[in-house]
Amino acid sequence: MEIILSFVEANIVWFMAGVLALLILFCILLVMNLVKFKKLRRRYEAFMQGQDGKALEYVLADCAEKVNLNQDEVQNLKRYVAGTVERKVNNSLYKSKMLRYNAFEGMGGDLSFVWVLLDDGNNGYILNNIHNREGGYMYAKIVKEGNCEQRLSPEEEQVLRDVVAQRL
Incomplete structure (x- = not known):
């Protein structure tokens, strides 16, 4: 020791x-x-303005109200978009098929075609382009609910049946 x-x-x-x-x-x-504590204290006091943090309570209530308003607006927009898109899709000609064929023997190739365009209700058009040596001719026929009032060629009937049978 x-x-x-x-x-x-x-x-x-x-x-x-x-x-x-x-x-x-x-x-x-x-x-x-x-020094760090003083900075933190200033930030805390600015955040908790008012008595017993009442300002913070008002801020949170205001934020909650804005969130609810935004949720309502989002729901309204969803309904609008869903209705608009559904209407436009149902009215659009998205069911389609094209068939190329030789309208006249000896023409050298399938230069003629039938093109059927239908919407969800099987309403639309049949476009038939017939090509020969002098040129081409385009015919349009209206289809309502899968039927056509004009007389159809075998190619047009075949393509129309195929498109009406399409399921998307």
Whole structure:
């Protein structure tokens, strides 16, 4: 024990210097924490303006009200888009088929064609292009509910049956 006491007495200056360095380090850390705490306190007070955080309560209530209004608007938009898209899709000519054929023997190729375009209710058009040596002729026939009032060629009948049978 005497050895330890004599060692401490001989090096007391170094021990005191070490304690002083630790004290200075702790003081610097304390000042840094106080500065951070002050900034945090200012932010907290700005966030909690008013008595007992009443301003925060009003802000949250206002946000909840805006969310509800936005949800109502989103639902209205969904209904509008769904109705508009459904109407446009049902009225669009998306069922279709084309058949190329040789209208006249010896013409060299399937240059004539029948093209049927129908909507969801099987209403639409039959387009028939007949190609011969002098040129081509295009005929359009109206289809209502899968039937056509004009007389149809075998190619037109075949393509119309195929398109009416399509399920999408």
